[in-house]
Amino acid sequence: MFCQICNKNKATITIVKIVGDSKTELKVCPECANSLLGNSISCLSFSQNDIKELLDSLLSTFLSDQEGKRTTSFPPEISCPNCGYTYNEFIQTGKLGCSQCYECFRGQLNPLLHRLHGHSQHIGIVPLAFQEHLNSLKKIEEIKKELQQAVIKEEYEKAAQLRDMIREEEKREKNGDSK
Amino acid sequence: MEIVNNKEAILLRELRNNTARWVKGEGPLNHIVISTRIRLARNLKNIPFPFKASDRQREQVLMKIESLLKDSKLLNNFKLININNLEERDIQFLVEKRLISLALAHLNYSSRALIYGPDEVMSLLVNEEDHFRLQSLLPGYQLKKVWEIINCYDREMMNKIDYAFNEKEGFLTCCPTNLGTGLRASVMLHLPALIIMNKLSDLIAPITKKGFAIRGFYGEGSSFQGNLFQVSNQTTLGFTEGEILENLEIETKKLIEEEEKTREELILNHRTLMEDQIMRAYGILTNARIISTSEAFNLLSKVRFGIELGMLTKIGYDTINRLMLIIQPGFIQLLKNQEMKKEERDLFRAGLIQELLPYKAG
DSSP: OBOTTTSSSBOOEEEEEEETTEEEEEEEOHHHHHHHHSSTTGGGTOOHHHHHHHHHHHHHHHHOSSOOOOOOOOSSOBBOTTTOOBHHHHHHHSOOSSTTHHHHTHHHHHHHHHHHHSOOSOOSOOOHHHHHHHHHHHHHHHHHHHHHHHHHTTOHHHHHHHHHHHHHHHHHHHHHHTO | OOOOOSHHHHHHHHHHHSOOGGGGOOSTTTTTEEEEEEEEEEOBTTSOOTTTSOHHHHHHHHHHHHHHHHHOTTTTTOEEEEGGGSOHHHHHHHHHTTSSOHHHHHOOOSSOEEEEOGGGSEEEEESSSSSEEEEEEEESSOHHHHHHHHHHHHHHHHHHSOBOEETTTEEOOSSGGGTBTOEEEEEEEEOHHHHHTTOHHHHHHHHHHTTEEEEBTTBTTOOOOTTEEEEEEOOOSSSOHHHHHHHHHHHHHHHHHHHHHHHHHHHHHHHHHHHHHHHHHHHHHHHOSSOOHHHHHHHHHHHHHHHHTTSOOSSOHHHHHHHHHHTSHHHHHHHHTSOOOHHHHHHHHHHHHHHHSOSOOO
16 A cells, blocks of 8 residues: 555555544555654654553563563554554564564564563574575675766766666566565 | 374374484483473564464465475475374373474464474474474483584575575564574473572572573473473574574583582482482382372482482483373373373373383382
C-alpha cells in the first residue's frame, strides 16, 4: 500500500487517532510520518521515564520463563508490512512475527537489544551469499566515487565506462538476489 | 514379537533400541561433565515465524527441508519423524531422549518434525519457535568438537537455503533473545560435592550475573534433579561464535575446578560417610520393588558419584546414562508398548533397574 499523504512511498506506519469514540487510521511512509509528527519520540508524548518503564516491562517479559501477558500500549500502532504483526503484539508475546519485523521495529528494538545482549550489532558468521551481496554493494559504492571524480575531471569517456560497470554490477547483484 | 507397520512407530522403536553417542559416556572430563550441546536457531527468509505462519507456510518450511534431505550428501542418511503423527507419550519419549525440546512437545502447530542423524549426534527441529533448530550433542566436555560438527551442517544448509539474515541483527529469530548468532551452547555438569557442601548457590550467583543461565536436565523449563546442571550462554548478539564458546568455557571450568576441589575435601574428611551413602543408594536401587522416577534419579546420581570417586568399579557411566533415560515415564511406556499408570510404572521401573545393575557393585 502507498503512503496516503505522498502517494509515492510504501506505507509502513499506521497512525491511529482516537478522539472520544471515533478512531481514524492513516497509513503513511516514514518520511511523511516524520513531517506530520515532527520529532517522532516527543510526538508520542512519552517522557524518558515512560520509555524506560516500557522497556523494563518488556525486558521482564523476556527474562521470565513464564508467558506473562502484558497490556502496555505503544501508540501509534506500527505494523509490519510483511506479516501485519504490530509492536503491541510484540510487547504482549515477546516474539516477532517474521524476519522483516526487525527492520520495521528497529527503532524500538535497539535499546531493548542493548539491554538483553549488551550489544545491538552482529559480529558473528555471515552466510556466504550475504557476504557476496555486501561485497557487491561495496564495489558499486567504490565505482560511484570513481565516477564522481571522473566527472569532476571532465574525463567523460572514463565516466561512461564506469557508468556501464555500475549498471553491470547492479544487474549481476539483482540476478544474484533473485536466485 | 512386535509387529509394527507405520513409519513413525518403526523409527521410535529404532530410537528405543539404539544408544545415542552421548549416552555412551566417553569424552574429556566425563567424571564431571555428562555432555556438551550446541543449538543454532535459523529461519527462512520471507516466511513468518512458525507461530505466525499459516498451515500452508509451515508445510512449505517442512517441504524445503525434506527436499534438502534428498539433495544433500551430508544429510541423506538422516531420518524424519513427523511429530504431529505421534501420541503424547511418544512425544514425551523424544523429550526424554533429549532429541526434542519441551517447547516443541507443548506446541500444537501443524508440520512439526524431528530430523536426526546416526547416533543422534546431529538433529534438527522443524517448526519449533523458529523454523529450524539445529542441535549437536556429544558426551563429556567437547565444546570445540560440537561446534565443528554443527557448523559443518549449518554451512551446508546455508549454501542451499536462504536464511533470514541481515547485517545488523545477524540471524533473525522469533524471540530477540536468540538474535545474532542464534547460538546456545550448554554443558551438563554433575555437581554432587558442591551440593553436599552447600557451595553451589554462592558459585552460581556471579555466573548468572555475567549472562549465563543454570538449568535442569531437560533445559529451559525443567526442574533440577540428580545433581545435574546445565550451564549455558544467554547473550547471542554482539559476540562471535568463538567468543561465546570461550566465555562459556571460562565459567564452566571454574565450576569443574570447584567440584574437583570439594570432592578431594570430602574424601579426605568424610570418606566412610560418602561410601555409606553411595552403597546405601546402590542397595536401594538393586533391591527396591517399587520406585518413582525422582527417587531413582537421585539414587542414580549417588551411584554415579561412586563411579566418579572410584568406589564402584563394576559399572560404567554408560549404564548410569542409559538408566537415567529408560526410567523416565515416556521411555517405560514405549518399552512396554502400552499406556501405564504411575503405580504400574513404579513397579516396572524397579525391575528395569535391577536388570541393568549387577547385584554386587564391587
